[in-house]
Amino acid sequence: MSESKDFLRTIVEEDLKSGKYKEVITRFPPEPNGFPHIGHAKSICINFGIARDYHGHCNLRMDDTNPTTEDMKYVEALKDAVTWLGFEWADKVYFASDYFPKIYDYAVQLVKMGKAYVDSLNEEEIREYRGTVTTAGKRSKFADRSIEENLDLLERMKKGEFKDGEHVLRAKIDMSAPNMKMRDPLLYRIRHAHHFRTGDEWCIYPMYDFAHCLSDYCEGVTHSICTLEFENNRDIYDWVLDELELKLPRPYQHEFARLGMNYTVMSKRKFLELVNDGYVNGWDDPRMPTIAGYKRRGYTAESILNFCDQIGIAKANSMVDVAQLEFCIRDDLNTKVPRVMCVLDPLKIIIENYEGEEEIDASCYPHDVPKEGSRKLPFSKEIYIERDDFMENPPEGYFRLTPSQPVRLKHAYILTCKEVVKDANGNIIEIKAEYHPDSRSGSDTSGIKVKSAIHWVSAKHAKAVEVRLYERLYSVEAPEGLEDLNPDSLHIIKNAFVEPAVITQKPDVRFQFERQGYFYADPIDYTDDLPVFNKIVGLKDSWTKKAEAPKSQTKKVLVEGTVAPMSEEEQVFFDKYTLAFGLNNEIANILARDAELSSFYEETLSFVNSPVSLANIVANEVARELKLEATLKFSAKEISELVTMIDEGTISNKIAKQVFEEMAKSGENPTAIVEAQGLTQISDPEKLKPIIDEVIAKNPDNVAKFKAGNTNLFGFFVGQVLKNSGGKANPTVVNELVTEKLKHV
RNA sequence: UGGGGAUUCGCCAAGCGGUAAGGCACCACGUUUUGGUCGUGGUAUUCAUAGGUUCGAAUCCUAUAUCCCCAUCCA
Numbered sequence: 001m002s003e004s005k006d007f008l009r010t011i012v013e014e015d016l017k018s019g020k021y022k023e024v025i026t027r028f029p030p031e032p033n034g035f036p037h038i039g040h041a042k043s044i045c046i047n048f049g050i051a052r053d054y055h056g057h058c059n060l061r062m063d064d065t066n067p068t069t070e071d072m073k074y075v076e077a078l079k080d081a082v083t084w085l086g087f088e089w090a091d092k093v094y095f096a097s098d099y100f101p102k103i104y105d106y107a108v109q110l111v112k113m114g115k116a117y118v119d120s121l122n123e124e125e126i127r128e129y130r131g132t133v134t135t136a137g138k139r140s141k142f143a144d145r146s147i148e149e150n151l152d153l154l155e156r157m158k159k160g161e162f163k164d165g166e167h168v169l170r171a172k173i174d175m176s177a178p179n180m181k182m183r184d185p186l187l188y189r190i191r192h193a194h195h196f197r198t199g200d201e202w203c204i205y206p207m208y209d210f211a212h213c214l215s216d217y218c219e220g221v222t223h224s225i226c227t228l229e230f231e232n233n234r235d236i237y238d239w240v241l242d243e244l245e246l247k248l249p250r251p252y253q254h255e256f257a258r259l260g261m262n263y264t265v266m267s268k269r270k271f272l273e274l275v276n277d278g279y280v281n282g283w284d285d286p287r288m289p290t291i292a293g294y295k296r297r298g299y300t301a302e303s304i305l306n307f308c309d310q311i312g313i314a315k316a317n318s319m320v321d322v323a324q325l326e327f328c329i330r331d332d333l334n335t336k337v338p339r340v341m342c343v344l345d346p347l348k349i350i351i352e353n354y355e356g357e358e359e360i361d362a363s364c365y366p367h368d369v370p371k372e373g374s375r376k377l378p379f380s381k382e383i384y385i386e387r388d389d390f391m392e393n394p395p396e397g398y399f400r401l402t403p404s405q406p407v408r409l410k411h412a413y414i415l416t417c418k419e420v421v422k423d424a425n426g427n428i429i430e431i432k433a434e435y436h437p438d439s440r441s442g443s444d445t446s447g448i449k450v451k452s453a454i455h456w457v458s459a460k461h462a463k464a465v466e467v468r469l470y471e472r473l474y475s476v477e478a479p480e481g482l483e484d485l486n487p488d489s490l491h492i493i494k495n496a497f498v499e500p501a502v503i504t505q506k507p508d509v510r511f512q513f514e515r516q517g518y519f520y521a522d523p524i525d526y527t528d529d530l531p532v533f534n535k536i537v538g539l540k541d542s543w544t545k546k547a548e549a550p551k552s553q554t555k556k557v558l559v560e561g562t563v564a565p566m567s568e569e570e571q572v573f574f575d576k577y578t579l580a581f582g583l584n585n586e587i588a589n590i591l592a593r594d595a596e597l598s599s600f601y602e603e604t605l606s607f608v609n610s611p612v613s614l615a616n617i618v619a620n621e622v623a624r625e626l627k628l629e630a631t632l633k634f635s636a637k638e639i640s641e642l643v644t645m646i647d648e649g650t651i652s653n654k655i656a657k658q659v660f661e662e663m664a665k666s667g668e669n670p671t672a673i674v675e676a677q678g679l680t681q682i683s684d685p686e687k688l689k690p691i692i693d694e695v696i697a698k699n700p701d702n703v704a705k706f707k708a709g710n711t712n713l714f715g716f717f718v719g720q721v722l723k724n725s726g727g728k729a730n731p732t733v734v735n736e737l738v739t740e741k742l743k744h745v
Numbered sequence: 746u747g748g749g750g751a752u753u754c755g756c757c758a759a760g761c762g763g764u765a766a767g768g769c770a771c772c773a774c775g776u777u778u779u780g781g782u783c784g785u786g787g788u789a790u791u792c793a794u795a796g797g798u799u800c801g802a803a804u805c806c807u808a809u810a811u812c813c814c815c816a817u818c819c820a
Contacts, residue, residue: 317812450778620807
């Protein structure tokens with residue numbers, strides 16, 4: 001769990017605290033038209049996580065309002081995913097289709113209220129009538145139908161008297177709304193299609209915008225959390241719920257940024273293509289970013305949960321690095337999984353001075369993993385090592401076996417190369433070597449220093465297994481389509497050699513193959529005759545990485561923009577403000593370009609002649625309130641009072657901002673606020689000095705840092721003094737005193 | 746182009762007027778019979794840019810730039 005809470009939890013907490021809701025109810029509402037992916041995992045973690053954290057509950061609801069794309073097999077996949085991640089939904093799986101009768105009743109109600117109508121325009125006409133982002137749409141002539149006619153038509157739509165596309169039900173909102181979604185959105189369409197749950201009972205189906213908010217409401221959902229692309233739909237969500245005048249409380253929608261990850265696609269449409277056209281072996285192919293894929297590959301639920309926790313929740317579109325996910329699975333498996341040896345690309349070693357065989361008792365966990373367990377490791381004259389672990393002409397920094405460099409066989413003896421045997425083409429076929437009898441692991445008296453220990457397997461005792469190595473599915477950071485697919489994403493090794501201890505285990509187990517990575521016995525294809533292991537993720541490798549070139553970074557390019565010219569009247573104001581009042585250009589500009597601000601400013605000026613101070617506060621503070629609130633709670637006269645207090649030094653600018661906020665919130669008089677709260681500023685150095693001394697005395701560390709050159713800390717001291725004085729200390733005086741004091745400490 | 750969002754290190758992300766958190770990645774050193782793990786230290790004088798307000802700005806104001814979403818009878 002991260003220390004700081006995200007913005008959604010902040011909202012939930014506030015809503016609980018204010019009593020808006022007694023209990024938090026969330027929902028995870030996928031459409032069952034594909035397998036859930038890692039992005040769904042994020043959503044699951046958010047919705048179920050928030051419910052868990054605040055002792056509410058989360059519903060699993062299938063948003064099954066489009067009969068043509070949905071299927072029960074996807075419902076099962078969704079249930080599996082949620083369960084596997086370790087969450088439980090409240091009582092049962094909910095379906096939007098269960099609400100079809102209720103939703104229909106609400107539609108009838110809207111029609112009766114005159115807020116919805118049956119439109120008989122065809123699809124193209126509806127599109128045309130909607131207008132564009134810059135031009136208003138126009139309303140259909142059918143919008144004027146009587147309530148009775150609409151009711152009759154809707155009823156007959158439901159009964160199946162019309163063909164697909166003949167009519168639709170629309171909300172009567174505003175065809176010229178700047179938000180395109182609000183231009184009389186469709187509520188129902190006719191679809192003579194078989195629904196996987198309701199069968200042929202219905203031939204009209206509610207649209208997302210109508211069904212979703214009402215489904216949420218029916219379930220008593222409090223926080224309807226969805227992704228950013230639904231921001232524009234929030235207006236409809238609110239419109240439906242408000243116009244229906246439903247009994248409160250009602251849910252509210254909040255949006256977060258969906259998960260984006262490099263080298264990965266997150267689109268169900270693209271997954272469908274990969275699966276259907278055979279680019280991968282099904283939805284659970286270990287290269288797929290589906291939850292089923294990660295599960296099959298060997299990822300643990302804990303690692304995914306941890307990943308979701310680490311990436312955070314915010315509103316900025318972002319692209320998470322897959323390295324973050326890989327870290328999570330390594331981190332989880334490191335302490336959980338036994339170490340074992342497997343040679344992927346074998347090179348035979350004949351140990352000429354070794355006869356017979358022996359069994360070595362080898363621990364399954366390294367010294368830093370606090371777990372018990374060991375296995376018997378057979379050793380004999382002929383062994384296999386990784387081809388990579390021998391080099392005839394090694395580069396500098398190579399720690400493994402070379403003609404002149406001995407190496408330790410992990411858990412066993414130190415080995416020295418004696419002869420390199422090659423075929424006619426010069427390929428190395430085997431190595432003849434010697435072992436050092438007195439170098440046995442744990443009782444080494446040989447005194448030989450070795451740079452590394454390599455993994456190996458006894459040739460006679462090794463078992464052949466199939467190992468499937470996976471690379472990223474896409475070879476570019478931001479993949480678009482098939483052309484970005486990595487042609488080498490799957491590499492199958494038919495004959496990897498594994499030590500005997502590995503195959504005595506059952507499928508559904510994980511190992512670390514030492515120095516290679518983490519592997520998972522494939523839960524489906526693994527058999528006793530042909531054990532199959534999936535590579536989950538490699539170990540961090542700082543040796544091969546050294547060879548790769550660092551990637552270049554691109555700098556941002558700045559583009560100059562243009563500023564709209566001032567109108568004539570604005571120019572008049574601007575000139576007056578700069579020339580007659582002596583305002584700086586920036587402030588004069590802000591005031592002159594905003595008619596509301598300039599008239600407010602002129603009004604304040606009639607009470608007190610302090611053009612600069614007034615301009616500053618109007619252009620900065622008043623401007624903000626005007627943006628936020630439709631009507632101001634304070635008058636021009638009160639602002640002039642506030643400014644007078646600043647000008648006369650009664651209060652500091654800091655206090656003035658505080659007082660201003662009070663005025664904006666409560667509408668109280670500034671003088672009254674200052675008097676009631678005793679906010680008059682303290683400028684007497686004798687009163688301030690003790691406070692400063694105390695702050696200095698209490699923060700010796702920071703004084704030292706300041707002395708060492710961290711001048712940023714100056715603000716810290718001033719801030720502390722101001723805080724201790726209740727904000728009333730005169731900052732200018734405090735600054736002087738603190739500067740002086742710090743010099744002599 | 747109208748509307749709605751966003752912009753803090755290579756990648757995520759805290760922060761909401763008073764000392765620029767944390768994680769990943771990266772670098773260095775130490776430990777290590779995994780070139781793993783672990784430990785220690787290093788990585789933003791600066792928060793898209795430019796101005797303004799303030800004793801003090803990532804935080805407030807103004808303008809500009811860039812990116813994302815919306816004109817499916819999909820969700």
